[in-house]
Amino acid sequence: MADTIALAFEEYTVATVTTKDCADFLRDNFRSKHNTAQKYANVLRKLFKFSISERGLRQDNPCDQLDLSDYQTKRREVLPRHAAIKAIRDAALIGKDGLPTEPGPMFQCILDMPYLVWQRAIDVRTLLETQIMDTAIRFKPSKTAGTSGKVLDVEITPQIHAVIERAKAIKKKYQIISPYLFSTQKGGAYSKTxxxxxxxxAKERAGVTDGIQFKDLQALDATDAAKAGNAREEIQTRLAHTTGKTTEIYIKVAIPEMSSLNLQRPW
Structure with a gap:
C-alpha cells in the first residue's frame, strides 16, 4: 500500500500534499472499493502523523479533514436461499436442449467448494493441486494479497475431500492434464466471465429470479455458521478478514440473544 501511495505522490513533497490531493487519490483509484479506500486513508493518515511528530516536515495532517462519507462500507442484503442454490446446481447438468452439459459436473464442484472453504470465486477457480496438502488446502486470498497478505490453511473435511476427488475424477475421465483442480476441458482455469x-x-434454466450472485455464497456460509453458534472470531479467521467489522457485513442475519428471565408477579 505504501508503494502505491509513493507512486501516486512521487511528484509531491510531504509538505505540499493537501486534503484535496488525498481525496483525489482515493476517488481516482478506489471509487467503487469503499473498504479499500478507507484502508488507504488510514495508511495516509499514519504517514502524515509520522511526518509531523517524528520528522517535523509539516504541522498539520491533511487526512484529518478527509470526507469519507462516500466510502462507507455498505451491507449487501441479498442472501441466497438453500433451495435456490440447489436448483441452480441441478440445472447446471442439463442444457436447454435437455441433454447433459459437459462442464456441468465441474461447475457443480466449483459451486460446492466456495461454500465449504469460504473463499472467493477467483481463489477457488484458480486453485492449484499443489495447494492441496495432506490435511489442508493452503489459500493466499487474492483480496488480502496487497494488504495484510494473510495465508489461510483450511482443514480438509470429508465433504471437501469428496469435492476434490470428484474434480480429479472428471479430469481423469476427459484425460485433462492441468495444474488447476477445477480446470476447463482445455486444461486452463475458468475465467471470471x-x-x-x-x-x-444455470440460474435461468432453474427459474431462479432472486438477485443472487455467485459471490453471495460467502455470505451464506458465514451466516449459516453464525446461526449454528460458531464464534465470530472463528468466522473472521475462516474468511481471512483483518477486522471483525468486515465479517459482520458477511453475516446477513442478526442472531438474537436469548433472554430467559422467569419473573413472578409479586401481586
Missing amino acids: GLHSMWRR
Missing part, C-alpha cells in the same frame, strides 16, 4: 456465464445460464 466463463464462470459467471455458466452461473447465469
